[in-house]
Amino acid sequence: MRVNDDTSGNWHYAPSLAVDDEKNVCIAWLDARNSNYDIYFSHGIKENGTWQFTKNIRVNDDFINASHYTPSLAFEGGNAYIAWYDNRNKDFDIYISTGRLINNNWEFDKNIRVNDDTGSSDQMHPHIAVRGDELFIVWEDGRNGGTDIYFSKGVMKNGSLGFGKNTKVNDIKGKHYDPQIEVIEDNVYVVWQAEKTPYLNRGTDGGDIYFSRGKYNGKDWEFSRNIKVNDDLTDSFTEPNPVFLGLMVGSVIFSIILVGFLRKYGKRNN
Amino acid sequence: MENEITNQDKRKYDLLQHNVIASFFKNRKTQFLFQLPAVLLLVIVVFAGFFGIQNSNKSLATISIWVIWWSLLIISLALVGRIWCLMCPFGAIGDWLQRRTFYKRVNDTFSLNRKWPTKFRNHSLAAVFFLVITWADFQFNLVNSPLNTAYFIVALLGLIVIISIIFERRSFCRYVCPITGLIGMYSMFAPFELRAKEKETCKTCKEKYCISGNEKGYPCPVFEYPGTMEKNTHCVLCTECVKTCHRNNISFNIHSFAGDFLTMTKTRTDEALFILLLLGITIFQTLIMIRPWAGFTQDLMVYTGASYDSVRFILFITAAVSPVLIYSIAIGISKLLNLKIMLKDLFIGYAYSIIPLGLMMHLSHNLRHLLEEGMGIIPVLSDPFGFGWNLFGTSGYMPAPLLNSNNILLIQWLLMLVGLGFSISACKNISRRMFHGIESTYVPILVFAFIFFVFNLWILGQPIMHKH
Known part of the structure; x- marks a missing residue:
């Protein structure tokens, strides 16, 4: 079943899927129908044994021909949350939007920037998890020169999302990519891929999967010591x-x- | 000036009649200016392969060699011929070591200058080498491994150094280089050629500096004699003959595409076999990328109980050999219809007409790689070794493919159509020159070409599963 409703031939990438409260599906993806990459969304409902997908909706609200990449989608309480990164401010930032069904039409709120850095560093590849009206998000962040994993929590207040201070997750040096997050009760769990910076930080591991648990201490979010998950010794850099x-x-x-x-x-x- | 142009063929235009171009060709530093950047780039690529990140999508070694260079090579062969050989860093290193200078003319070369063994003065070694490398690509994942790519380059460099100091001139380039056969065959399609202006002038020339060399230049590194050269197959465009010819009898012509097929009279069995082998390997390389291939190999594994490697090897050999077999059937029919013509003549002569079709198939295959994956070089240029650099501010940039899938397919099909057209034209021309234009000799070959054309259209239209 094809989800995108544009004429064939355009590129569509990186779909993300979430199941809604009624066991239907929400799908977001990056879409090149407008030449640049935009984030599009569709809602799929199974009717009489056949999946029907709604008209595709553009989620990003900028119109400056920026590129938007790798959406991450979560659904809870009638809200679809989509995070992605884009370069509307020249460097890449993390953005999020909340969508809901209003009068049988999906409508998305104004895009909200998540990262709180002031420089021109890049933030990329977000992933989100949701608990009630709280949103948890992790991403790759270049504010320290390398690539680190950062975290933030967002809360829905007066119909609008607000995000707290960004917190660094990794405690080892190197380059950290593609984080994934899950939330259970009071804990958030983050996994990601880490690569050592070759020949500079020989002590760190390379091309490995790392894990950390985050917890709110009443004032800040704290993340546990990073633990290597894979038990092999293969290196992403070699000689x-x-x-x-x-x-x-x-x-x-x-x-x-x-x-x-x-x-x-x-x-x-x- | 116009009267001095001795090239009688009005369909050709000699670029060397322009003094600027002629002096550029005659300058001894010209080739060095092309070779130096290529050698420096090769050094960086080897470093990236050995010490850079081992992720083929992020490594300069794999993207620059297997996506960018390989695709541009095929395109350049169709457009300019063996222009790559002019700047090839492997050939350059062999030359520099032999001559112990970068561009000057020296008499004493550092080599034993042994003659290449007579029985290997053909495409046999190059064909075996080409097959082995194609197979090594599957077995050692060459295309997706920066480290193995670097090993391959270093091994090839070692081989060329050793061959260069034992054998005379560019024996490696002519007889061993794994892509010399491919380059040679495809360059016959190109609209450029280095040729003698007047064959008669060459005949009466006693000195023949193009063969022996003089103070202005080296003898032809690939053992060609412009006086009898009639196709681009071996000419590496080094322009030594332009430098040495004291009668200014060398021209650098631009003419119609596939011009070599209109004039050539000398054909060879090894070249004919190589053309068909090349066609098979090109088809195989594209077949393994399409979705039906996975199901087909799995079915074969279940049916035969053989391992994936065994099944793939058998299919590889089958694909490489099948054009030879099918073409032989077409030639057999042609022979039955024309009993007075030698089977061998038919087999060899018409094989050249397949080149445009094979080239366009190869071009279509690589064009997809280039247009879909080629933009990957942009972030890699900023961080060529994966060290976390951002030299040009493009690290982390994810560019869209240059064209969408349907447009790429359209271009591929158009290229195939162009290839078929040129193959038909070449076929008729060969028939006219070699077989008195007897239609029944070439109709089976046209059927063969059309079958491959349709099959290739089908392959190109299949969804892609695997990319470099």
């Missing part, structure tokens, strides 16, 4: 096999010396 290189370079040097000798010997004989 060439010295035996191979030694053999190659050795063979070449040996051949050059041998040819040099044979030329000299040949000339003397002549």
Whole structure:
């Protein structure tokens, strides 16, 4: 069943899916029908054994030809929450919008920026989880020069979402990517991919999956020591096999010396 | 000036009649100016493969070589011929080591200058090497492994160094280079050529500096003689013959596409077999990317009880050989209809007419890679080793493909149509020159070409599963 309703041939990527309160599906994706990438949404309902999807709705509310990437969708209490990142402010920021069904039409609120940095660093790849009217979001954040994982919690107040101070999740150095978040009771759980910065921080692990648990201490969010999940030793950075290189370079040097000798010997004989 | 142009063929235009271009070709530093950046880039690519991030989508090694370079190579072959060989960093390193200079003319070369063994003076080694590398790609995931890409480059560099110091001139480029066959065959389609202006002038030339070299230039590195050269197959566009010819009898012509097929008279069995082999491998490379392939291989595994590697190997060999078999049937029919013509002549002669179709299939395949994945180079340029750099502010940028899928498919089909058109034209021309234009000799070949054309259209229209 095709979800996007534009004419064929445009690119559609990175769908995210959530199941609503009535066991129907909400889907968000990035969509190139307007040349740049926008975030689109559709709601699917099963009627008489067939899935019917609503007219596609553009979620991002900017009209400056910015690019919007990798939506993350969650649904609770009649609200669909979609987070993504875009470059409407030149650098990439995390944005979120809340949508709901009004008079049989899906309507999305004004887009809200989540990251609270003031610089021009990039924030990318958000993922959200929802509990009641509270929203939990994690993303990759370049405000410290590298790529870290940051977290924020949003609360719906007077029909509008407000986000708290951003909190860094990872406590190891390196580059941290693609976080995922889940919330159960008072705990939030975050997993992500970490890569060491090669040749600079040899102590950190590379190309691994890390985990942390977050809890609110009454004042701030605190995240536990980062734990490596995968138990293998494969590295995302590597070094060439010295035996191979030694053999190659050795063979070449040996051949050059041998040819040099044979030329000299040949000339003397002549 | 116009009267001095000795090229009689009005369909060709000699670019060397312009002094600026002629002096550019005659300058000894010209080739070096092309080679130096290529060598530096190769060094960076090897570093990225060995020490950079081992993620093929983020590594300069894999994206620059297998997506960008390989695609641009095929395009350049169709448009300009063996222009890549002019700047090839592998050839450059072999030259520099032999000559112990970057561009000057020296007499004493650092090489044993052995003659290449006579029995291997054909496409056989290059064909085997090409097959092995294609197979290594599957077996060692060459295209998706920066580390293995770097190993491959270093191994190839080692091989060319050793061959260059043992054998004379560019024996490696002519007989061993894994892509020399592919480059040679496809470059026959290009609208550019280095040729003698007047064959008669070459015949009467006693010095023949293009063969022996003089103080202005080296003898042809790939053992070509412009006096008899009639196709682009081996010419590496190094322009040494332009430098050495004291009679100014070398032209750099621009003419219609596929011009070589209109004039060539010399055909070879090894080249004919290589053309068909190349067609099979190109089709196989595209087949393994499409969705029905996965189901087909799984069915075969279940049916035969063989492992995936075994099934893939058998299919690889089958795909490589099947064009030879099907083409042989077409040639067999042609022979039955024309008993007086030698089977071998038919087989070899008409094989060249398949080149445009094969080239366009290859071009279509790589065009998809380039248009869909090529933009991946933009973030990689900012962080070529995955060290977390952002040199040009494009790190983390996720550009959209240059064209949507339907438009790419449309271009692919148009290219295939162009290929079919040129193949038909080449087929008729070969028939006219070699077989007195007897229609019954080439009709079975046209049927063969049309079958492959339709099959390729089907392949290109299938949903893609696997990308580089």
